[in-house]
Amino acid sequence: MAIGVKVMKRPTEQTSYLRATxxxxxxTFSHLLRPKVTMQYPEEKSxxxxxxxxxxxxxxxxxxxxxxxxxxxxxxxxxxxxxxxCIKLVPGEDEQGNRYPLIYEIxxxxxxxxxxxxxxxPEEAIHVGVHYENxxxxxxxxxxxxxxxxxxxxxxxxxxxxxxxxxx
Amino acid sequence: MADGMINLTxxxxxxxxxxxxxxxxxxxxxGVLVPHYCYHxxxxxxGVCRMCLxxxxxxxxxxxxxxxxxxxxxxxxxxxxxxxxxxxGVLEFLLINHPLDCPICDQAGECELQDFVFQEGRARTRYGxxxxxxxxxxxxxxxxxxxxxxxxxxxxxxxxxxDVAKEPVLNVSERGDRAFIGIHPEAxxxxxxxxxxxxxxxxxxxxxxxxxxxxxxxxxxKTASICTGCSQGCNITLDTxxxxxxxxxxxxxLEVNRYFICDHGRMHYKWMNRGDRxxxxxxxxxxxxxxxxxxxALARVQAILRGASGxxxxxxxxxxxxxxxALVKRLLSGFSWTGAFQIVMGEEAPLAGVPNxxxxxxxxxxxxGAENLGYTREYTQALAAATTAxxxxxLDDADCAVETNGALIYLGTVLGDxxxxxxxxxxxxxxxxxxxxxxxxxxxxxxxxxxxxxPAPGMAQPAAWxxxxxxxxxxxxxxxx
Numbered sequence: 001m002a003i004g005v006k007v008m009k010r011p012t013e014q015t016s017y018l019r020a021t022x023x024x025x026x027x028t029f030s031h032l033l034r035p036k037v038t039m040q041y042p043e044e045k046s047x048x049x050x051x052x053x054x055x056x057x058x059x060x061x062x063x064x065x066x067x068x069x070x071x072x073x074x075x076x077x078x079x080x081x082x083x084x085x086c087i088k089l090v091p092g093e094d095e096q097g098n099r100y101p102l103i104y105e106i107x108x109x110x111x112x113x114x115x116x117x118x119x120x121x122p123e124e125a126i127h128v129g130v131h132y133e134n135x136x137x138x139x140x141x142x143x144x145x146x147x148x149x150x151x152x153x154x155x156x157x158x159x160x161x162x163x164x165x166x167x168x
Numbered sequence: 169m170a171d172g173m174i175n176l177t178x179x180x181x182x183x184x185x186x187x188x189x190x191x192x193x194x195x196x197x198x199g200v201l202v203p204h205y206c207y208h209x210x211x212x213x214x215g216v217c218r219m220c221l222x223x224x225x226x227x228x229x230x231x232x233x234x235x236x237x238x239x240x241x242x243x244x245x246x247x248x249x250x251x252x253x254x255x256x257g258v259l260e261f262l263l264i265n266h267p268l269d270c271p272i273c274d275q276a277g278e279c280e281l282q283d284f285v286f287q288e289g290r291a292r293t294r295y296g297x298x299x300x301x302x303x304x305x306x307x308x309x310x311x312x313x314x315x316x317x318x319x320x321x322x323x324x325x326x327x328x329x330x331d332v333a334k335e336p337v338l339n340v341s342e343r344g345d346r347a348f349i350g351i352h353p354e355a356x357x358x359x360x361x362x363x364x365x366x367x368x369x370x371x372x373x374x375x376x377x378x379x380x381x382x383x384x385x386x387x388x389x390k391t392a393s394i395c396t397g398c399s400q401g402c403n404i405t406l407d408t409x410x411x412x413x414x415x416x417x418x419x420x421x422l423e424v425n426r427y428f429i430c431d432h433g434r435m436h437y438k439w440m441n442r443g444d445r446x447x448x449x450x451x452x453x454x455x456x457x458x459x460x461x462x463x464x465a466l467a468r469v470q471a472i473l474r475g476a477s478g479x480x481x482x483x484x485x486x487x488x489x490x491x492x493x494a495l496v497k498r499l500l501s502g503f504s505w506t507g508a509f510q511i512v513m514g515e516e517a518p519l520a521g522v523p524n525x526x527x528x529x530x531x532x533x534x535x536x537g538a539e540n541l542g543y544t545r546e547y548t549q550a551l552a553a554a555t556t557a558x559x560x561x562x563l564d565d566a567d568c569a570v571e572t573n574g575a576l577i578y579l580g581t582v583l584g585d586x587x588x589x590x591x592x593x594x595x596x597x598x599x600x601x602x603x604x605x606x607x608x609x610x611x612x613x614x615x616x617x618x619x620x621x622x623p624a625p626g627m628a629q630p631a632a633w634x635x636x637x638x639x640x641x642x643x644x645x646x647x648x649x
Contacts, residue, residue: 069436075271078382091381101270119455122271 054158057113058131060106061156062149063124069151071125074101078117078126086110087117104146108134115159127156169174176242186237192220192233195246202246203255203284205322205370207234210420210427212331217322219284222246230254252288259289265301265345266371267317275372277385281320309357311377311431312366316348319373325349325365332428334520335359349373356630360517360527363431367417376415378435385411391621392419394608396487397433398514398528399535401610404429405600406437413437413602413621424614427520430527439600440622446583447626448598456594462627467519468594470642472575473499477559477598481572482507482551484543485564486532488631489568489606490615491648492598493534493541495635496563498646503559505544508550510565511535528611532537533601537609563631564598579631597628604630 013019039047044053062070074091086109092102115128129156136142173184178191178198185194190213193201195202205217215235222233225243233244245251262281270276301318320499323340326349337357337453341350351357356366366376388407395402395416402425407415416437418429449465450457480503482496512531518526535545544550551570554560558574566580570588578592581600589595603624609615624630632648640647 073272074381075276076387080384080386091383093381142412 002128019091032166042048052130052132054130054155055160056130056132057115057128057157057159058154059108059129059134060111060117060144060149061127061131061152061154062104062146063127063156064150068150070101071123072105072146072148073099073123073125074100074104075099075122077120077122081116081120083114083116084110084112101146106144106149108142108144109139115157118157119159128159130155130157174238174240175629176238176244178244179246182302184340186589187238188555190221190234190240191222191224191231191236191238191242191244193252194238195222195244200246201281201454202233203288203462205280205320206324208330208368210323211324211327211368214323214327217258217320219255220257220627221251221258223248223251241592250509252465254283254288259285260294261476262320263289263293264295264298265317266320267300269318273318273372273373274380274382275369275385279372280370283466294358296646304431304442306351307355308351308374309362311363311435312357313375313377313380314349314351315373315375318371319349320371321347321349322370323349324368324370325374328365328368329357329359329362332364332519332521333359333361338365352606354490361428361430361519364428365419367427376434379415383407383414388414389621391602391619393601393618393621394610394616395429395433395436396533397430397436397531399530399532399611400425400528401608401612401614401616402429402433402528403431403532403616404439405430408602408621411622413440424612424616425525426522426609428522428525430517432514432517432520432527438631440602442582445581445625445628446595447628448596449627457590457592462629462637465594465596466637466641469577469596469638472593473502473559473638473642474575476575478557479504479553479557480506480561481554482543482561482563483550483554483563483565483568483570484509484538486511486530486535486538488534488564488599488637489601489604490534490537490541490609491606492563492635493538493543495632495639495648496561497541498644499635499639499642500559500561501644506550506553507538507541508545508547509535509543510547511539523592524612530611532610533610536611537607537615540609540613562592581628595632597626598631598634599624603628604632606630641646 006078065071071090072091079087081088086107088105091099094100118127175184178195178299179200183194183198192202192207197391202220204220206214213235215232216405220233223232223245224231272446306314308314326338329338337352337355339350340347370514387409391406393404395404395408403419403421405417405419406413415432418427420427448459449462451460451465451468480500486509511530513529514531516526516529554570554572557572560570560572560574560576562568562570562578564580566582568588576592577594578589579596579598581598602621605620607615607617
């Protein structure tokens with residue numbers, strides 16, 4: 001060699017990888033013995049340690065009365081309060097002369113899930129849902145009409161209550 | 169300080185009003201709205217709701233502002249604890265039986281009960297354990313529904329029918345907590361001015377069937393306008409929602425219509441929302457009408473007018489604005505000119521309690537304005553003259569049975585399948601009364617302005633704009649700037 005490379009002598013216990021490898025493997029194997037934190041989604045959607053908050057605000061659901069009709073009376077407060085302007089409502093009248101929504105559509109793409117619609121609803125009809133699985137094959141399926149909103153079965157959100165801030 | 173005026177103090181503000189003024193009116197001058205239900209400036213004072221209780225210094229007890237006349241040196245306090253307590257008590261009584269159905273009530277948003285309860289009512293009921301009184305909805309007349317549950321018995325409707333319409337078909341039936349507004353068993357609320365009870369009702373007890381469930385009060389855009397139903401020229405407010413006129417309400421004008429409009433005028437708005445409008449200028453090319461742009465259409469009209477001479481006839485609608493009518497006259501000033509309008513006649517329906525207020529037989533808003541500008545009522549003669557005229561201009565008269573050998577120019581909103589105006593050389597789309605601003609002259613010669621309530625469809629423009637463009641392009645005198 002043209003250039004003389006100086007090779008330092010080091011003790012074997014400092015240059016061997018064996019020790020470090022064993023230390024790392026020990027940590028790895030110790031995890032096998034610890035409790036499991038991975039959830040097997042989608043087979044498993046909640047566990048005793050982790051569920052969606054009951055105050056989660058997801059896609060909407062319209063509650064129905066005993067006859068299966070939407071509770072909505074088309075009062076017009078939710079389209080009024082909606083900051084994203086995503087609710088379309090056309091009021092009408094049924095055979096008994098009751099006020100009800102002829103058209104009630106929520107554009108879930110525009111929705112910002114603030115939950116104001118649920119908060120403002122005097123009939124406790126429209127709710128944001130504790131739900132997050134919303135995939136569809138086409139974009140237009142994200143405009144939920146009244147039929148779709150009433151057909152939803154997921155639990156509804158319990159909004160934050162200022163008189164009970166910790167949800168107790 | 170004017171002579172003969174009475175000086176008093178309301179909530180610390182000095183006011184000076186003519187003798188005989190009511191405290192509630194004087195308070196309005198001082199900028200204080202005393203809560204009230206039964207009082208209405210257009211109706212006789214009843215003093216039944218007890219809502220306008222105020223404290224007057226040196227008076228032994230609270231007085232109702234609507235039935236107390238002002239006296240010199242009076243000191244009125246509306247916001248003292250006794251006055252507020254008394255009004256809160258009245259509101260609590262009213263809410264014992266008033267249903268909390270604001271979400272489905274048409275009055276919500278413009279309801280005086282809602283407003284005043286929000287302002288000074290109790291936050292919670294003390295009558296929760298008692299069931300509310302319930303009576304079914306009654307059908308009072310062609311356009312009026314009565315919801316007795318919501319009624320607060322202010323008797324404005326009763327007094328309107330009795331003292332203003334002079335057809336006393338309503339009364340307060342039963343007594344005490346069973347009282348409700350009753351209608352004569354053989355009568356209907358079908359007086360031509362009966363619709364006013366809906367506006368007068370401070371709550372949602374009397375409802376218009378036409379407006380029922382149509383829109384919420386807070387969604388409406390309000391525009392000052394003039395009624396086009398007849399030549400009376402009542403001042404109205406056009407309520408629009410999403411650029412559709414949904415309701416017509418009276419706009420107070422003590423000189424013309426006071427606080428009222430007739431049912432004919434109230435229903436006379438549906439045509440403003442017509443969907444079958446002309447949306448682009450049409451010119452005749454190879455014998456067929458073709459849509460085009462404004463430049464070509466206006467150039468074609470100019471060519472027609474420049475190429476013609478002799479006799480011109482203008483067949484106009486008495487519903488066109490005075491501005492448009494004047495500009496038609498100016499545009500045809502180079503010709504020997506005749507102008508005429510036809511007018512639909514109906515039955516006159518006076519409002520007995522108000523002098524010089526009626527639904528007039530002439531069912532058009534601007535007949536007087538057209539006459540003032542030199543248009544005549546000799547429509548048949550004008551139609552006959554049109555056959556030989558060099559130029560015939562039809563303004564907003566869709567059913568005009570015009571026949572001519574000369575050039576025909578039609579400015580209109582609609583074009584029927586069999587309309588005579590289909591034979592026109594040029595058809596120009598114009599706006600209707602809700603889509604432009606302009607002036608009408610009512611039968612008493614009062615010029616009144618109306619405002620634009622909604623946008624025009626397609627390329628339609630106000631007739632005054634079109635005519636003004638033509639006049640300035642042709643270099644005629646008096647082109648509008």
